[in-house]
Amino acid sequence: MALRLHNTLTRSKEVFTPIEAGKVRLYTCGPTVYAPAHIGNLRTYMFEDILRRYLEWSGYEVTHVMNITDVDDKTIEKAIAEDRDLLEMTESITQRFERDLATLNILPAHHLPRATDYIDGMIGGIQTLLDRGVAYTAGDGSVFFDISKDAGYGQLVNIDPASLRQGERTSDDDYGKDQARDFALWKGAKPADGPYKWSAPWGEGRPGWHMECSIMSSHFLGQHFDIHCGGVDNIFPHHENELAQSRHMFDTPFVNFWLHSEHLIVDGEKMSKSLGNFYVLQELLDRGLTPEALRYTLLATHYRQQLNFTLDKVRESQKAINRLKELARRLEQVPVGHEGQTILPPDDQWRAAMDSDLNISGGLGAIFGWAKELFAALDREALSAPSTGDALAALRSYDKVLGVIFTSSAHANKERIEELIKQRDKARSDRDWSRADSLREELAAMGVILEDTPEGTLWKRG
RNA sequence: GGCGACGUACCCAAGUGGUCCAAGGGAGCGGUUUGCAAAACCGUGAUUCACCGGUUCGAAUCCGGUCGUCGCCUCCA
Numbered sequence: 001m002a003l004r005l006h007n008t009l010t011r012s013k014e015v016f017t018p019i020e021a022g023k024v025r026l027y028t029c030g031p032t033v034y035a036p037a038h039i040g041n042l043r044t045y046m047f048e049d050i051l052r053r054y055l056e057w058s059g060y061e062v063t064h065v066m067n068i069t070d071v072d073d074k075t076i077e078k079a080i081a082e083d084r085d086l087l088e089m090t091e092s093i094t095q096r097f098e099r100d101l102a103t104l105n106i107l108p109a110h111h112l113p114r115a116t117d118y119i120d121g122m123i124g125g126i127q128t129l130l131d132r133g134v135a136y137t138a139g140d141g142s143v144f145f146d147i148s149k150d151a152g153y154g155q156l157v158n159i160d161p162a163s164l165r166q167g168e169r170t171s172d173d174d175y176g177k178d179q180a181r182d183f184a185l186w187k188g189a190k191p192a193d194g195p196y197k198w199s200a201p202w203g204e205g206r207p208g209w210h211m212e213c214s215i216m217s218s219h220f221l222g223q224h225f226d227i228h229c230g231g232v233d234n235i236f237p238h239h240e241n242e243l244a245q246s247r248h249m250f251d252t253p254f255v256n257f258w259l260h261s262e263h264l265i266v267d268g269e270k271m272s273k274s275l276g277n278f279y280v281l282q283e284l285l286d287r288g289l290t291p292e293a294l295r296y297t298l299l300a301t302h303y304r305q306q307l308n309f310t311l312d313k314v315r316e317s318q319k320a321i322n323r324l325k326e327l328a329r330r331l332e333q334v335p336v337g338h339e340g341q342t343i344l345p346p347d348d349q350w351r352a353a354m355d356s357d358l359n360i361s362g363g364l365g366a367i368f369g370w371a372k373e374l375f376a377a378l379d380r381e382a383l384s385a386p387s388t389g390d391a392l393a394a395l396r397s398y399d400k401v402l403g404v405i406f407t408s409s410a411h412a413n414k415e416r417i418e419e420l421i422k423q424r425d426k427a428r429s430d431r432d433w434s435r436a437d438s439l440r441e442e443l444a445a446m447g448v449i450l451e452d453t454p455e456g457t458l459w460k461r462g
Numbered sequence: 463g464g465c466g467a468c469g470u471a472c473c474c475a476a477g478u479g480g481u482c483c484a485a486g487g488g489a490g491c492g493g494u495u496u497g498c499a500a501a502a503c504c505g506u507g508a509u510u511c512a513c514c515g516g517u518u519c520g521a522a523u524c525c526g527g528u529c530g531u532c533g534c535c536u537c538c539a
Contacts, residue, residue, distance in 0.1 A: 231539030
């Protein structure tokens with residue numbers, strides 16, 4: 001059985017074979033740091049996290065690079081509007097971004113290069129394209145890539161290059177393109193850019209937004225690497241252009257697998273600021289939703305399917321996670337040496353599902369089906385000690401990918417909650433049921449659900 | 463207009479030619495358990511996979527058509 005991934009380049013599932021045995025070089029498109037990430041952005045990073053974790057779970061050594069776009073129209077515009085230094089602003093947003101990922105238990109990339117640190121490399125790349133005759137300078141100091149020189153142009157997005165050149169939107173562009181969809185490798189400096197410009201042989205300005213990914217990916221991963229990811233909106237023009245320029249800058253194939261995640265929509269509609277259904281992580285946490293429940297919600301829908309994000313779905317996710325956490329707790333209590341039946345973990349089912357283009361629903365189905373058997377055996381006190389150990393180990397193993405069961409996220413109000421529970425336990429031992437019940441209601445109002453067990457009172461978030 | 467995805471029980475969702483008279487999660491109902499709960503367990507849920515037609519011994523799964531939903535094509539994950 002082998003891992004198969006859907007390659008946008010061929011629009012089909014292909015068996016994944018790394019360039020270098022046992023190792024995977026992975027590049028994922030990171031954020032443009034002009035505003036905090038919204039839940040839709042985070043969906044894509046969650047998909048990439050599952051991809052990376054599953055590759056690692058399968059035994060690959062992964063090198064993961066994510067770019068930080070810290071110079072483009074939006075970042076410059078915002079810095080100037082707020083009268084802040086560009087790098088100071090982008091750095092603070094980048095740090096918030098990293099905190100958001102950590103909150104959701106998304107593994108940080110091994111390298112997080114900032115575009116502004118690689119401008120010299122980008123200038124060198126553009127020079128190569130000029131030298132090779134596939135790029136040209138425009139009157140204002142800009143440099144454009146000539147797509148008519150690229151026979152493969154349009155392959156990723158699946159459109160005929162001829163139709164692109166007949167595009168009717170040519171005149172929209174401020175820069176002097178002489179062909180419809182030629183794209184900017186370098187943007188000549190404009191007054192609106194303020195101090196944010198760099199010197200190049202053909203004039204002052206800044207890199208076009210596709211160039212950074214070619215240069216930074218090749219810097220860390222080589223000119224030919226395994227997987228490049230992003231959201232579907234990146235397919236065109238960003239990745240198409242990145243592929244075109246890389247193909248001509250480098251003398252090797254560029255990327256073997258292009259993977260793209262579908263968008264997240266909210267309550268059935270596209271998320272947008274104008275519709276007012278625009279969620280940022282912190283707002284969701286402020287509503288009392290837990291990081292684990294949000295993580296589960298974002299990972300439980302297959303990455304090539306639109307994810308309809310609703311608050312109900314997050315609540316369902318919380319319950320699903322609670323079930324697995326409860327299973328772990330029960331397994332930990334089985335006495336050593338206990339006799340009983342053997343129940344094997346569903347490793348084959350889990351692997352078969354995940355190997356099929358990361359079929360997470362199938363994988364979760366396997367885990368929950370197995371969980372049901374374990375609970376039934378545990379209730380009958382009929383699970384053998386070896387099976388218990390295997391089950392716990394398997395649960396920990398699956399959670400290396402899922403990242404929602406054995407988490408120890410800091411809970412707000414934890415001390416207050418535990419104090420109230422202590423008072424209630426006292427009331428219960430005094431058989432003061434009305435006081436015990438009112439304390440339980442008070443805790444319920446805080447979103448805390450109690451479980452009285454022979455081993456004491458447990459609590460969890462609802 | 464071009465490109466693409468999708469339509470499976472009350473909701474979410476896997477399954478892509480027979481082992482499916484269709485996984486799993488959530489909600490519901492009845493029962494066990496519990497001081498009461500919670501959690502867990504037992505039982506209960508689609509004779510059916512948007513609709514119509516076709517291929518086949520056999521289709522949720524393949525082909526054609528119809529209807530519907532959504533996305534990309536412009537900055538956007």
